Amino acid sequence: MGCSNSKDPGLLDEDMMDVMDNHEKKVRNSIVKKDSARLKKRGTFKVEQSRGGMKKKTAHELRIREPGEMKEAPAGIPTLVNWVLTPEGAVLGEVFEGLKNGDYHEGELIQTSEIAMGQLCEEWKVVETESGSKYFLGINDTDELPQSQPKARAPSPAQTKAPSPVQTGGASPADEIIPLPSTPPPARTRVESEAALLDQQKEKVEKAAAKRAQIEAAKKAKEEEERAKTLALPAARRQTLGNEEEKKRWAKNREKILNEQAARIAAEKAKREQYELERERNMLMDIALTKEAQGVKSMTVGVSSEGHKYVIPEENGNAVKPKRIKPSEMMRNPSLVEEKGPME
Incomplete structure (x- = not known):
């Protein structure tokens, strides 16, 4: 059998693993160095509140914890760090990178409106509020939050202007800054x-x-x-008393009916007499106008045996105690033919 130059497969695998581990470490160290150099160019800033309690942090500490977790917010969306989720469903945190138009300032503590349904608030994620504003959630270090409640800041002049095109889809500071009153609102007087x-x-x-x-x-x-x-009372007295009351009631009703009939008859008579007087007066006035137009100088006004007044021409002698008057005078004074009783 010939000699084989191949190594043990187990040893070969261990060598390859070592090579791969060394290569991975070199790549990771290179990435960390590049990221650290890029972040150091941004410098550091100091986040302080009026009542103090926060310490200095570098930009590198605020942005990342481990090299593999470093992420950046999309353009136009502010980053919140040291944030917490309030019981109302809003996010309270510090602004890490303000927008270019000056709506937010670095280190400023703000509270958003309620987060939209279905949004999961986690580090290095973009969340959207009910009003449509978006925020990028950075490092969540709640130990560094101040103990006092944040104060609502007055809106700057830039907040009253329309947002710039760069902030499309970003936050609306004038809408998102919600005051946190320390006392309950006043009662509604109305x-x-x-x-x-x-x-x-x-x-x-x-x-x-x-x-x-x-x-x-x-x-x-x-x-x-x-x-x-x-x-x-005794029974007989009660019967007598009942009869007397019935008679009184009947007499009272009868008297009322008779009075109503008499009043109605008197009203009808007065109305009829008024109608007759008006008719006679109109007739006399018509005759006077006719005779005046014919050139008659005088007329006879008489009263009949029934007491009705009338005007007759001179040739008519049936009047009782006639009296001559001029037609023009009768026209000026119609009461001459409305007097009661015979005329002398």
């Missing part, structure tokens, strides 16, 4: 006033109902008292 008005109306209705019930109770008590008095 609601209270309406409730007080309803209470007053309800009290008035209850008082009116109680008064009405009291009157009804008093009336019923009086009726019961009268009934008890009547029942206490």
Whole structure:
């Protein structure tokens, strides 16, 4: 048998594993060096609040923990670090990289609106709020958060302007900064006033109902008292008393009916007399106008035996105690033919 120069397969595998491990380490170290050099160019910044409590952190510490976890936020989307999820479903954190238009400042503590349904808040992920704004969640180091609640900042002039095209799909600072009041909001005075008005109306209705019930109770008590008095009388007296009351009631109704009939007859008579007077007056005025047009200088006004007044021409002698008047005078003074009684 000839000699074989091949090595043991097991040893060959171990050598290959060593070579591969050494190569992987070299590649990883090269990547870390490049990333560290690139991040050092950005420098460091100091994040401080008015009440203090945060310490200096380098950009490298804020962005990555391990070389394999380093990621960058998409263009136009702010990065939040040291963030926490509030009970309301919003994210509270520090701005790591502000937008170029100055809407956010590095180290500023803000709170977003509620995160949209189905969004999972994890490190190195982009989340979207209910209003459509997007944020990139960086390192989650809750030990470095300040103990005091963040204060709502006043909107800068840049927030009142329309967002630049670069921020399409990013956050809207004016919409996303939600104040966190330390005291409850003031009560709604209009609601209270309406409730007080309803209470007053309800009290008035209850008082009116109680008064009405009291009157009804008093009336019923009086009726019961009268009934008890009547029942206490002998039977014959009760019968006589009942007959007398019936007669009084019948007489009262009859008197009422007669009075209504008399009033109706008087009204009809007065209406008829008024109609007759108006008709006679119109007739006299028509005759006066006709005679005036014919050139008659005077006319005879008489009163009949029934008391009705009329105007007759001079040739008619059937008038009772006639009186001559001029047609123009009668036209100026119609009361001459409306006087009561015979005319002299």
